[in-house]
Amino acid sequence: MHITLLRVWMLAAVMLTTAQSGLAHEEAPSSSSPEATAIARGRELYMALGCYACHGTVGQGAAGTAPKLAPGTLPVQALIALVRNPPSQMPPYSPKVLSDAGLRDIHTFLSSMKD
Amino acid sequence: MSEDGTQLDRRRFLSSAMGFGASTGLAALTPDHSLGAEQQSKPTSRLAEPTSAQLQYETGDLPAEDGRFIDNPMSDHMVDVLKSVGIEYITTNPGSAFRGLHESIINYGGNRAPELLTCLHEEICVGMGHGYAKVAGKPLAALVHGTVGLQHAAMSVYNAWCDRVPVLLLAGNHLDATHRKGWVHWNHAVQDAGALLRDCTKWDDAPASLPHFSESMVRACRVATTPPMAPVLMVVDGDMQEKPLTGTAPPIPRLALPSFPQGDAAAIDQAATLLVNAQDPLLVVGRAVRSARGMQDLIELAELLQIPVIDRRARMNFPTTHYLNQTERGRSLLLEADVILGIELVDVFGTFNRFSDVPGAHAQRAISEQAKVITLGVDGLHKANYQDFQRYASVDLEILGDGETTLRPLIEAVRARLSKAARNRAHARIAQLRELHAQAREEALEQARLGWNAQPVSIPRLCADLWQEIRHHDWALVSDTSFQGDWPFRLWDFDKHYQFIGGSGGAGMGYTAPAAIGAALAHRAHGRLAVSIQGDGDLMYVPGALWTAAHHRIPLLTVMHNNRAYHQEIMHVQRMAARRQRGIDRAHIGTVIDDPPIDYAALAASMGIWSEGPVSNPDDFLPALRRAIAVVKSGAPALIDIITQGR
Numbered sequence: 001m002h003i004t005l006l007r008v009w010m011l012a013a014v015m016l017t018t019a020q021s022g023l024a025h026e027e028a029p030s031s032s033s034p035e036a037t038a039i040a041r042g043r044e045l046y047m048a049l050g051c052y053a054c055h056g057t058v059g060q061g062a063a064g065t066a067p068k069l070a071p072g073t074l075p076v077q078a079l080i081a082l083v084r085n086p087p088s089q090m091p092p093y094s095p096k097v098l099s100d101a102g103l104r105d106i107h108t109f110l111s112s113m114k115d
Numbered sequence: 116m117s118e119d120g121t122q123l124d125r126r127r128f129l130s131s132a133m134g135f136g137a138s139t140g141l142a143a144l145t146p147d148h149s150l151g152a153e154q155q156s157k158p159t160s161r162l163a164e165p166t167s168a169q170l171q172y173e174t175g176d177l178p179a180e181d182g183r184f185i186d187n188p189m190s191d192h193m194v195d196v197l198k199s200v201g202i203e204y205i206t207t208n209p210g211s212a213f214r215g216l217h218e219s220i221i222n223y224g225g226n227r228a229p230e231l232l233t234c235l236h237e238e239i240c241v242g243m244g245h246g247y248a249k250v251a252g253k254p255l256a257a258l259v260h261g262t263v264g265l266q267h268a269a270m271s272v273y274n275a276w277c278d279r280v281p282v283l284l285l286a287g288n289h290l291d292a293t294h295r296k297g298w299v300h301w302n303h304a305v306q307d308a309g310a311l312l313r314d315c316t317k318w319d320d321a322p323a324s325l326p327h328f329s330e331s332m333v334r335a336c337r338v339a340t341t342p343p344m345a346p347v348l349m350v351v352d353g354d355m356q357e358k359p360l361t362g363t364a365p366p367i368p369r370l371a372l373p374s375f376p377q378g379d380a381a382a383i384d385q386a387a388t389l390l391v392n393a394q395d396p397l398l399v400v401g402r403a404v405r406s407a408r409g410m411q412d413l414i415e416l417a418e419l420l421q422i423p424v425i426d427r428r429a430r431m432n433f434p435t436t437h438y439l440n441q442t443e444r445g446r447s448l449l450l451e452a453d454v455i456l457g458i459e460l461v462d463v464f465g466t467f468n469r470f471s472d473v474p475g476a477h478a479q480r481a482i483s484e485q486a487k488v489i490t491l492g493v494d495g496l497h498k499a500n501y502q503d504f505q506r507y508a509s510v511d512l513e514i515l516g517d518g519e520t521t522l523r524p525l526i527e528a529v530r531a532r533l534s535k536a537a538r539n540r541a542h543a544r545i546a547q548l549r550e551l552h553a554q555a556r557e558e559a560l561e562q563a564r565l566g567w568n569a570q571p572v573s574i575p576r577l578c579a580d581l582w583q584e585i586r587h588h589d590w591a592l593v594s595d596t597s598f599q600g601d602w603p604f605r606l607w608d609f610d611k612h613y614q615f616i617g618g619s620g621g622a623g624m625g626y627t628a629p630a631a632i633g634a635a636l637a638h639r640a641h642g643r644l645a646v647s648i649q650g651d652g653d654l655m656y657v658p659g660a661l662w663t664a665a666h667h668r669i670p671l672l673t674v675m676h677n678n679r680a681y682h683q684e685i686m687h688v689q690r691m692a693a694r695r696q697r698g699i700d701r702a703h704i705g706t707v708i709d710d711p712p713i714d715y716a717a718l719a720a721s722m723g724i725w726s727e728g729p730v731s732n733p734d735d736f737l738p739a740l741r742r743a744i745a746v747v748k749s750g751a752p753a754l755i756d757i758i759t760q761g762r
Contacts (some may be wrong), residue, residue: 048700050689053682053761060566060573062762063600065686068565089472091693098699 035108042109045102054090059110066090070113079107189325190219190356192364196329197229199367200336202256202283204247204636205229206240206663208267210260212287212303215356217258229256232636232667234629235659237267241346242629242657243636244282245275246593249430249616250637252405254281254339261288261350262305265312270623275346276315277503278429278620279402279494281339282346284312289353290321308350314500317345325355326365333368342375342493342517376493377524378516385512386456386489387528390420391537393454393487399425399466400432401492402518402617403458409519410434410612413458416526419533421541422456423448423548428596428604429461431615436608438548443555443605449482459492459518463508472690478506487511491518491525503621559605571678571758572733578602580733581646581674584740588644588748593634594627595619598650598683599676600762613643625656628673632664635671635752644672644747649754651677651708651715658718664752665723672747673754674740675715677729680707682761715756728756 030036046052046059054066061068074082080103083093193216197205205220207213220231234240240257248254259268265286275282289295289304305311309319318338322328332349339347390396398417404410413433417424423441424433425448433440441448449455449467460466467488468478482488488510495515497504514521533541563575578599586608595618596603609615616634619626627649635645654660654675664671680703688702716728725746727739736757743753 050685050699050702053685053689053702056566056569056573056760056762057571058566058569060569060760061562062574062760063562063602063605065600065762068562071565091690093693093699094696096696097693 038105038108039112040109041102042105042107045098046106046109049098049102051106059113070110073107073110073113076104076107079103079110185357185359187360188215188219188356189358189360190215191223192325192360193328193332193351193356194219194224194229195364196332196367197256198224200333200370201253202229203251204232204255205258205285206232206234206243206255206633207258208234208237208240208260208264210264210287210303211300212261212264212289212353213258213285213351213356214287215353216285216287216351219356231258232663234663236657237264238271238625239629239632239657239660239663241268241271241275241282241284242626242660243633243663245271245278245280245620245626246616246630246633246635247637248275248280248282248344248633249278249405249630250591250593250613250634251640254283254336255633256283256285258285259287260303261286261308262303262311265305265308265348269312269315270621270625271629272312272346273315273501274619274621274623274626276317276496276501276621278617279343279345279496280620281344283335283339284316284346284348286348286350287353287356288321288350291352291354294354309348312346312348314498315346316348317343317496319348319350321350321352322355323352325360328355329365329367333370336370337372341373343496345496375517375520376515378491378514378521380524382512382514383521383524383528386491386514387525387532389454389487389489389512390422390456391529391532391534393452394540395452395454396420396422397425397448397452397455398422399427399449399455399457399460400518401427401429401458401460401466403522404430404432404612405519407612409522412519412522412526414439416522416529419526419529419541421544421548423544425449426604427460427466428601428615429459429617431609431612431617434608434610435604436610438545438552441548441551441555443559444551446481452482452486454487455482455489457488457490457492457510458522459494460490462505463490463510464506467508474694490514491516491521493517556605563602563606566760568733569760570731570733571760572730572736573760574599574676574762575602575606576733577648577674577676577736577757577759578606580736580740581648582607584737584744585644585646585672588744589642590614590644590646591616591634591638592648593631593638593645593671594647594649596648598762599648603648613638613641624653627653628657628660631673632660632669632671632752635664635669636667639670644744645670646672647674648676649673651675651679651713652681654715655708655713659722661719661724661752661754662722668750669752670747670750671752672743673719673752675728675754675756676759677715677756678759678761679709679712680761682706685761715754719754719756724752724754726754726756728754730755730757 055061055069059068059070080100083103086092237259240259244255244257259265286308288308289300295301295304320331322331335347335349404413417439424439425445426433426442457466467482469481470478489512490510491514493516563579566573567576591614592603631647638645684706685702688706692699692702716726719726730736730739739755743755746753
């Protein structure tokens with residue numbers, strides 16, 4: 001997968017932001033825990049697949065473009081259903097390009113964002 | 116290549132070019148790369164010695180005898196005409212087709228009113244005029260080369276056309292083929308210069324005599340500034356500029372601007388009756404306001420009816436601080452309304468219908484089937500080729516007239532029809548509208564907190580910090596807000612007509628920087644702090660605009676919205692890839708501007724602009740902003756490059 005400088009930089013930025021605004025206030029999962037691994041995978045997918053483009057690098061949304069995804073992330077099944085059959089102008093993302101497992105990781109990543 | 120297909124010998128080519136140059140006196144001023152450095156250091160050695168007659172002319176009072184010296188060029192009179200119609204500035208990128216007029220402006224006219232402003236591209240010349248006119252309320256002139264200059268200018272002319280903004284285009288041209296001096300004059304000459312832009316100019320002319328020029332220039336100003344306003348083009352013949360004027364100068368007609376067209380009285384009465392009797396009236400405004408009086412009238416009309424207002428933000432129409440500004444609730448208000456008055460809407464159909472970017476989807480009506488739609492506006496600039504006239508919209512009552520001008524009679528017609536019951540009905544709406552307005556402002560603040568510390572910096576954070584610093588000044592936003600999710604309108608207190616000028620009109624990239632600088636030029640006369648939130652992709656169409664701001668000391672605060680991408684296009688490509696179920700991780704190809712990343716602070720600094728950045732930590736933005744504002748308040752432009760979220 002080709003990842004440009006921007007995307008590498010944005011990944012780093014997300015990690016930094018998460019540390020500053022989210023997990024820093026909680027007890028962060030250890031780096032080797034299954035949750036931490038899922039967060040890392042979810043973050044990588046969120047950036048690589050371009051979710052950040054409309055919803056922002058920390059899921060904050062963009063006025064007039066896309067709703068916020070975090071904090072207050074939808075339950076995972078609701079998120080999957082929305083991505084498969086979005087009610088808005090967001091295109092549907094099929095399992096062919098984004099698996100349920102990947103979506104669960106993205107959900108874990110988004111859920112790790114706190115106020 | 117030569118005509119017979121063989122390679123033209125370079126030495127022969129250069130020697131023939133030198134011959135042409137020498138005969139026109141240009142050779143000494145043009146570097147000749149076929150010469151060694153030593154020879155180039157002595158360019159004057161190739162000049163012919165001045166004749167005794169020339170020396171006498173230079174040092175004494177002898178008149179010109181053989182046409183080599185001219186006392187009274189016709190272009191001097193052209194400057195008089197420009198002065199008479201009140202043109203204060205002429206943006207230009209120099210070109211030989213108007214060298215006569217150029218010289219007259221700077222010497223005969225003293226380079227004051229009009230003053231030449233040097234631009235590095237014709238698109239900048241016209242873009243500056245676009246922004247300037249929206250603030251100054253009158254056009255400047257853009258002086259460009261025939262053919263090549265007009266072609267460079269074309270995109271910005273189209274933007275001004277779509278935005279209904281007057282710009283006075285002056286294009287040099289050599290019409291008489293027998294007077295053209297070599298191949299470049301032929302390449303730069305055109306039989307019908309107006310044809311290049313006729314689809315997006317309101318009028319053009321190519322005067323054949325000086326009296327003709329005088330009349331047409333005055334007419335051009337009148338045509339451009341009479342609603343619907345638009346760019347006009349005057350082609351100025353090169354020979355005419357350079358010929359001496361014999362006899363007395365032709366008279367210059369007085370520029371008498373007509374009153375603006377006002378809507379028909381019967382139609383106004385009908386509209387007033389509909390609005391007064393409505394249960395849920397709604398006001399939607401596009402390019403409705405251009406003056407303080409216009410905004411005051413719009414507020415008066417809205418308060419009289421206690422009617423919610425949706426501002427489509429093609430201009431600064433209605434204060435964001437006013438409780439009747441219900442723009443954030445636009446979608447539900449459109450659905451609920453039973454009578455809607457649209458004033459100077461850019462796209463009537465698009466205002467009352469919704470489009471969906473879903474395969475097979477059709478436009479859907481965004482208003483009730485029963486709603487009565489009234490439109491008030493002067494727009495009638497329909498030409499066949501460009502389709503900026505938008506999709507045809509059926510309305511119930513169409514009032515042809517200038518929106519701002521028609522507000523007064525409409526107010527009086529409404530006032531005359533307001534029964535006690537209608538007043539009570541209107542009054543009953545106030546409390547809820549106040550509450551909803553306050554709620555929308557609070558929600559905006561709440562939403563702005565999301566991603567507050569994010570890196571890249573969030574757009575709401577950028578706008579919030581910017582507001583914190585500019586609010587204490589007499590400020591004006593001179594860029595559009597659509598790529599920033601309209602956050603300035605959600606967070607800032609817009610309450611003066613000059614605090615916003617809308618967008619490009621034609622959605623042609625390369626608008627923001629030139630228009631912002633032109634607008635800042637007009638604001639400079641009032642000592643206002645002009646602020647532009649500048650997209651990175653947009654700036655790179657016309658980066659040279661920054662030099663003009665520096666060169667002419669035009670104070671403008673530019674804050675880069677640097678998302679290192681054509682971000683909207685990322686979303687478009689992603690949409691395609693998702694629908695086609697392939698490659699959704701590759702939408703960055705062809706859409707991002709990140710490798711290498713562009714250093715906008717260095718770019719600005721290279722052109723003499725104070726700059727800082729790239730700022731990536733949001734906490735570093737405010738201090739940089741304070742330093743930048745101090746520079747702008749001292750009379751110079753400043754730029755801060757800030758790495759931002761996409762939207």
